[in-house]
Amino acid sequence: MSWTALDVGLVIRQTMRAFLRHRMLFALTALGVLVAGGAVMLTLKPRYTATTTVVVSGRAQQDPLAPNGQQQNLAPPDDELVSTEAAMIHSRDVAAAVLAQLPPPPVPPHVGMRDRLCHMGLGFLCHASTPVDPEVQREHEEDAFLNNLTITPEPRTQILDINVVDGNPQRAAALANAVVTNYQRIALARQTADINHVATWLDNRTAALRQRWLDAVEKANAFDNANGLTNTTEGSTSTPLIERQIADTSANLSQAEGRLAAAQARADALRDAAARGDARAAVALSQEPILVATANALMQLQSTRQEEAATYGPQHPRLRALDQQIAATRASLEAETQAALSTIREDQISARAEVQRLNENLELLRQKAGGQSAPQAEYRTLDQEAQSARAVYETFLEHAKEVVDRAALLQPPIAVVSHASAPDMPSFPNRKKIGLGLMAVALAAGAGAVLLRDYFAAGFTEIERLRAAVPLPLLAVVPKVGGRSEQTVRRHVIDHPYSRATEAVRSLVMQLSMRVHEGGQPLCLAITSAGPEEGKSTLALWMATVARRGGQKVLVIDADHRRGMLDQYLTDGTTGRPSLGMSDLVTTGVPVADVIRTDPDTGFDYIPAGRTMQHAFSPVEIRRLRAILAELKRSYELVIIDCPPLLGLSDALVHANMADQVIFVCRWKSTAQRAVMACLERLEACGAPLAGVVATMVEDNAMDVMGYSYGNRDIKILSRFDDK
Known part of the structure; x- marks a missing residue:
């Protein structure tokens, strides 16, 4: 599916509205993450990093058997040699030598509640003493030191940065310098051992070659004497x-x-x-x-x-x-x-x-x-063997002298460029970076909480989603009205005749008047919802008030005999629930005139709910209800039935079937989508004439356009005309 600019803009607007709806959740989540992260950051112990810079000289690759002239023409150290030196520095031998020179400070024992109770005399709570193996403890200390030691080669150079992390800045600098000095000492000892090994081998080999030369000379002289050859002696050969x-x-x-x-x-x-x-x-x-x-x-x-x-x-x-x-x-x-x-x-x-x-x-x-030709030829062969043995002996003797001389000129494979000094600022925690990261995490957590809350919301949070899910017209979007009491909310359309909520109710009444009864016939309208507390009773009163102020004769019927609240709304809750109402009309057949009341503030009539019915509607009661509605339609232009909720109850299906039009009320962000679809299916199954859906208690940021509302100056001007 290809996305257009309009789709992207719609997604952005919906996301922004979700943040506005759940701004408190966003703020609390971000604040909680900031507080928790700040508390954790305050508990972090500072760590200091000291750095010693060294350069790899390349002398470690010298061959002890190579002549001195060839030792001076070695190629500069390459990346592999630098990496090898870094690995050798980061070794257990160096760690053991450094820790032997600078032992780790003793760690104070952790004293918990259990330890305190043990010291108070509760011996059964004391920890069992376990012997500590010194070798294991030493390995743990070396592992901890190696974890805090990093060797970083600088690119395209032979320079190494030796970094040591410790809680004490002076100790960190001392450890970094100790790593270099101990590695130099270990490297020199290793080179000295190698040269001593080579020198020992050369001494043994030289002694063997000298003996071989003397044996060859002795053999040649013996042959000369045995054959009576006339020879002259020069040195040790004839x-x-x-x-x-x-x-x-x-x-x-x-x-x-x-x-x-x-x-x-x-x-x-x-x-x-x-x-x-x-x-x-x-x-x-x-x-x-x-x-x-x-x-x-x-x-x-x-x-x-x-x-x-x-x-x-x-x-x-x-x-x-x-x-x-x-x-x-x-x-x-x-x-x-x-x-x-x-x-x-x-x-x-x-x-x-x-x-x-x-x-x-x-x-x-x-x-x-x-x-003398034949004996002399054999003597010449013996003499050549003696000369060859002498040459080899002299060569090895020269190498042995060079190796011994070279042992005094050994140098470590690395040289110090700059020694480590005690750092002034800790390398961890970097409070500035952690603070910025914590703010980013807090914002991300707040955004994630908002998006998850919006994604898993049971009700509708976007007008576009409501329109896409419900296969009925969206008749009106009634904004949420703030009020401290139910009476203030009920009188909203009277006290604020030009508010968005009043305009939405006025538009709803006008639509029903035009769409359903163009010829001026009376209208019986049923208002229901999926569950209680969704605003259907308030909507019924508001529609009745608007229609009555428009000159229509209006009757409101409270059909919820279980928890009818219409009489309390209209009488300010002082008279108590009346004894007669709509349920009495259906069950006992009392006259209609005995149950009709009139609201003194708005002028419309209403019928209370009456006594609670403990049985379902019988066929006789259904016929009686149909006749009562027909009789009331002859006396009123608009009859509004405030039906009970549909979930778990069946009374609303009877009233909806007998009404001319049915309005389904859906409370914003509260009514579950599955509940809405299930209730609409039940209404369609019973043959109810559904006019559409009305969204109530909708927040201002739920859609791009909520409707027009007058300002204070406009309301004052309109109020003057109303007074006149």
């Missing part, structure tokens, strides 16, 4: 001497051959330079100082001659002296060159002899090594 000698001889041979080749090359270059007379080459190739000085002197003289020739000409006498000096120097250079060549030849002879000797030694060593 190296084959023959191979070392071969290597040394080969190196010396290479050096000797190099010296021989260098001397041969220098001699050839020096001969070539001497043949060409190149003094510069002689300087570069020779290592003899005299030869170098002679070559330099020759180059200087040649340079001087070139300058003199360029200056004085080629025939100058000074040039002849320079030529003589150059010739003498050249001869000296040739002599020094020959001396240098002689020296080089001596070096060649020596180098060649050394090369030959080394070749002979090398050949002898190779022949000797050939005889």
